[in-house]
Amino acid sequence: MQLSKEYFQKHKFAFEVLALLCYFSINATINTTTVLMEEAREVNRSFQLWEPFVWEFSSAFATLLLFPLIAWFMRNKPWNWLTIKTSIAGYLLAAILYGMLHIALMVTMREFVYLFTESDYQFSNGMQQLLFEFLYELRKDIWSFCFLVAIIAIYRYLIAQWLGDAQPISNNSGIEDNVSTTESLANILLVKKLGKEFLIKTKNIEWVEACGNYVNLHIDNQIYPMRITMTEFMLKSRNYGLVRVHKSSAVNLNWVHFIEPLSSGDGEIVMQSGTKVRLSRRYKVDFETLIAAQVQLN
Template identity: 75%
Template sequence: MQFTKEYFQTHKFAFEMLALFCYLGINATINATTELMEDAREVSASFQSWEPFVWEFSSALATLIIFPAIAWFMRKYPWDWQTKKRSAGRFIVAAISYAVIHICLMVAMRELVYLFTESDYQFSSGLGQFLFEFLYELRKDLWSFAFFVALIAIYRYMISQWLGDAQSISNHSVSENDSQKSKSLANILLVKKLGKEFLIKTSNIEWVEACGNYVNLHIGDQIYPMRITLSEFMVKSRRYGLVRVHKSFAVNINWVHFIEPLVSGDGEIVMQSGEKIRLSRRYKVDFETLVTHH
């Protein structure tokens, strides 16, 4: 199996979760064994050998559960230097929310595990200790949130530089939010890739391939990824002659050379470049209707 950009795009979420799972698992194991080694220095053990693993892995599992919400938040509400105060307020609220949810999940998991043992887990024995323990965990979680935000931002930047990321632009000066809200793709797309910026005409897109949360825009022998689902892309690109022909493909009818019917009832679209795209029976009627009225 060859590792390609297209393969990574298709399995991107799986790779990300695997990396996160490995990081949290290794970190939890190191922390748990560190606590055991430090406790071994004492004359008598203050806890049983399995307890540090429950503490650390409950924290790791809680983080694993919440982490996708952090990624979603950063995509939904990216940092905006033009509205620094609003962005800072949002991130502070998000950080505190993460900390509170993480603490609640972590404690709940520990209580559940301890139910099946002869030991008793107490987060605190009084109000004073509760406030101390809560602030102790809150301090750590706020720092963890800041670390995860930085990690996600750096990772996304590196991935966008490696894969490339096509975005709509127009001849007029528009904000990023206005561009995202547009119901149609602009005539020109800007692709940032490996430190360079490419301008491509939307009408020159020959065919489109879905790859996970991306679509790959094919123009000649060049491929330009765009972070958007194929369904969303089709809604925004209809006026450019692009039509869906398969659950994973769409073609520009202006670049179609001919169509070859298949015995199965499907079809095969041959592009002017010689590329062959599958025409599914599910989309065949819509495709033929658009071709007839084009």
């Protein structure tokens, strides 16, 4: 069964959580078995069999809890090659902060688990060893932060290339970095997809559909995803004849062919392309009012 883009968009968060759980669980298991196999070479084992599982999985779950913060940081403070010194300083500071939080979470988890055992967990004995252990873990965490940043950047690039990523082109200042920074959509949108760039006119959008964290723009039987909420999109597209007809869809009045009432009280909008879009009772009155106003203007 082929994974459709629409299905992936709707369940993108679930796919990402599952992938992260699988990766960190497998990585922690491999690290645990490595510790056990190395210790098997010794005549006398210095720890109990369950302890490496606690050590490695506490580290993995601490990383998993901090992963959304890394993604959030990268989205709000994207790397900028034009201000490379500022970017290096910002990401280095973030890496150190990540390392400190990771160590704190990891040690807290271990201490909690050891409360239910007869064993005693000690991160260090004395201030000198505490500093050594802290620097030892921080060194690894900074490198781990760099690795995770690279993975997130590559993942976002590949997803944008696969799904397509529509961005507005400002009439005055070129390509906008973020659609949410503009008061309204520009006349032309730039779509980067599979290594190519497409220019589409906003007025040619036939209908739009909310799909997870995206809004899919339907134009000439093609789908162009834009990372924006449906509510925000409607606020920015009000000048292009787009009207919301359902909590997850809107249509362009200029592309409506006819409306067919349904026995449930809802309606079905048939577009000029033949596409059928559900008209919810919640939006039916407002939609019909706008249609009537459009007719009077014409």
